[in-house]
Amino acid sequence: MVGLCFVFVSAFGLVSGFPPEHWREVSLEEPEVKIVAKIAVQEYNRLSDQDVIYLQLRVTDVRKQLVKYDFNIIMGRTMCKKDGKESLNNCQLHVEAPEKGVKCNFLVLLVPWQNETKVLHYLCSQEDFIKDIVDTSSFLNKDKLTSKTEDGMRETISLFKEFVTTYNKIYPNDEALRRLHIFSENLKKAKEIQDKDLGTAEYGVTKFSDLTEEEFRTLYLNPLLSSSQKRWIMKKAVAPKDFPPTQWDWRDHGAVTEVKNQGMCGSCWAFSVIGNIEGQWFLKKGTLVSLSEQELVDCDAVDHACGGGLPSSAYEAIEKLGGVETEHDYSYQGQKQDCSFSASKISAYINKSVEISKDEEKIAAWLAQNGPISIALNAFAMQFYRKGVSHPLRILCSPWFIDHAVLLVGYGDRNGMPFWAIKNSWGKDWGEQGYYYLYRGSGACGVNQMCSSAVVN
Known part of the structure; x- marks a missing residue:
């Protein structure tokens, strides 16, 4: 029996042209590669201590020795729980790290004539798994x-x-x-x-630098805002009579939560409105609570979830629901799901909403007196914004092409250049720790066109 095995191996070596112990490179298109890769991913998900499923993104460096395959797989974290009922075909990459992966090296035994496939060992790392990304x-x-x-x-x-x-x-x-x-x-x-640019901003490489303009707009912006400007009808806010302070920032007064991340979802309208309500609730009730954007994404029947929405509609939706749950109770998922709002978990409510003046001095006065403001603007320069005060030419950043909702939290002056301090919803790894600074006083990028706020009594 031993001799027979020796003859088989030797014959394989002679027929293949390689000595029995030789490792040879294998094409990624070979059917066996797909089989062993599938088995490897299944084994990783079965044995790992991760609570979510990982999916194959790419197979690399495949080599074969008789019936053993040695290869690398780069896998991405999904939003599907291991113990969930979701189909693997419907699993989406995680919203806050859609392209973050893990690289594993597998050694798999494949013996087709015995219908046997076995993972002999694997080793995984999340560190520096791409060194030579291109030839x-x-x-x-x-x-x-x-x-x-x-x-x-x-x-x-x-x-x-x-x-x-x-x-x-x-x-x-x-x-x-x-x-x-x-x-x-x-x-x-x-x-x-x-x-x-007419300001002091620095533009360059950002986390969106590998996206086309169309991809960026589709994944992160809100196309409904521009088309809705003409029907933007809300009750007018009462303008303060006092002149505004020379500078003001609600971050210094405890009315602003941490920068959040909308992910690859056009839900900026929800983040803008929720940020405003967080500030209003703090000013009226004395408690800063991180509230749920996902509630609006799921339960606002008028707006379009990741497809965009209007702050005015969002206020109305919250009034009809009766209030907002906390971020902890109704956490953000970055995609529309069935509405699971519970009235028993309401942590904040609003009584009405108002439109604020388009005059920037009056906007500053209202903000300093009443809290952060939900606004919308043209995001022309934001894909590549890194820091500084942005001041694009009006012809390039039209106030009539508004496509992104954000939160106005303050204003001031940097070396003689007046600015608005704007909280964005693309995470802290964008802009200045998640903030955008835009020139103040010229209606830059339509910053003054759609200003509104909830009212909490």
Whole structure:
């Protein structure tokens, strides 16, 4: 029996052209690769201490020795719980880290004639699993490039690799090269915005630098705002009679919660309104509570969840529901789900809502006296904004093309340049710790066009 096995192995070596112990590279298209990869992911999910399911994003570096396969798999964390009833086909990558992954090396035994597949061992790491994201030679056509252009391309590739590492980007299959080209074009766009900006802002690489303009608008902005400006009808707020202070910031007075992250969902309208209500509740009741945006995403029957919405409709929805639950009781998921609002868990309510003047001095006075304001603006310069006071040309950032709702929390002056302090909902790893600073006094990017607030009695 031993001799027979020896003859089989030796024969395999002679037929294949490789010595029995030789590892050879295997094409990713081979059916066996898909089989062992599927088994490997299943085994990882079964044995790992993670409470959620991970899905395969990419298989790399496959090699084979007789019936053993050695390969790497990069997997992404989903929003499906291990003990949940969701189908794997419906699992979506996690909203706050949609591209954060884990890299595992697997050794799998596959013996088709015995119908046996077994994971022999695996080792996983979440650290630096992409070192060479692109093949430089495939991006650089040296026959058509000057040395100066080639140096520029190499610098772009270096910036892209740094971007990939910083933001834990994982791209399936050959997507990395396409994203590199988009990244390269976005560097040019950021420079054009930088050259034309009238303020002190710095534009450049952000976590959105691998997205096309269309992708960015679809995933993060709110198309309903611009089309709704003409029918923006609300009861007018009473303008304060006193002149506003020279500067004011509600963060210094305890009325603003931590920066949140809407994820890849056009729910900015919910974050803007909830931020306003958090401030109003604090000013009237003395307690700062982080309230639920997901309640609006799920239960507002007028607005369109991740497809966009209007602050005016959101206020009405909260009045009809009777109030808002806390973020803890009704946590954010970044996608529309069945409404699970419970009246017994209401932690804040509103009595009505009002529209605030378009005059920026009156906006400042109302803000200083009454709290943070829900506003909407043109997000033209925000995809590549890093820091400083942004002041795009009016022709580039039209006040009539509003597509993003945010929260106005304060105003002031930086070295002679007046600004609005704006809380965004794209996480703390964007802008200045999640904040955007926009020029004050010229209606920049339509910042004064859709100002509103809830009223708590």
